[in-house]
Amino acid sequence: MLDSPFDAPPTNGAQRRHVMDRTGGAQAGSGHPDAVGFRPLYRQVYDTLLKRLADAVWQPGQILPSEGQLAAELGVSQGTVRKALDALTADSLLVRRQGRGTFVADHDDKQSVFRFFKLRPDREGAGMPTSRVVAIAEAAASADERGRLDLVRSARVVRIERLRALDGRLCLIETISVPASLFPGIAQMELPNTLYSLYAIRFGITIATANERLKAVALGAREAGLLEVAAGLPALEVDRIAVDLEDRPVEWRLSICLTQELHYRSVLR
CATH class of the missing domain: 3.40.1410.10 (Chorismate lyase-like)
Incomplete structure (x- = not known):
């Protein structure tokens, strides 16, 4: 398993803040979006998944684990994972296929070629x-x-x-x-x-x-x-x-x- 800033599912707010502190997110007690160093949780998930793409953990054309599996592994909500996946898809690094799942973009796909x-x-x-x-x-x-x-x-x-x-x-x-x-x-x-x-x-x-x-x-x-x-x-x-x-x-x-x-x-x- 890759080293991840989300080592285990947090069970309470204090643990969630500890996870965010270790990953460069909001400091404990500083949850306002304008606070120095604040990074939304979905962006932390985005960065973690982006690193896996950079490290070729998932190959072009390969299907990703489900949102539920990723959420359980990273210790965040499924909605947070979905938002991160949506951002990676908007950046054309992932491709959503209706009824099949989310795949690593393959530059041979027409969608990727015309990007x-x-x-x-x-x-x-x-x-x-x-x-x-x-x-x-x-x-x-x-x-x-x-x-x-x-x-x-x-x-x-x-x-x-x-x-x-x-x-x-x-x-x-x-x-x-x-x-x-x-x-x-x-x-x-x-x-x-x-x-x-x-x-x-x-x-x-x-x-x-x-x-x-x-x-x-x-x-x-x-x-x-x-x-x-x-x-x-x-x-x-x-x-x-x-x-x-x-x-x-x-x-x-x-x-x-x-x-x-x-x-x-x-x-x-």
């Missing part, structure tokens, strides 16, 4: 994006790669260049850099369409968030040739840093996207 693939056709009904690797190689990290991925001067990276299509039409070219130390052997692998699934299953690295910067650019000659369109067309550059569950930058991805019949879709909450 990170934001291009959509102007008309409705997009299919799944596909990909084709153009080049892959390991090399010494450039100054830009070291800066973006927080790497030491001697670090090496694996660079992946690939084309992606939506509904059978080429729509973007992307260059991906990952630390070679975190992804040993990836340069020799046959890469799947969804890299984030490979990261989780083969390397135990789950992408939690992605920070993106968008910029309008003109399509260069090389990119235009690969995308089979004219050079100079307007395009969208998406500069992404993907961060894992341990808050480490683990991937730098630069995508050049055609937008003549596509748009970038983002939902703000």
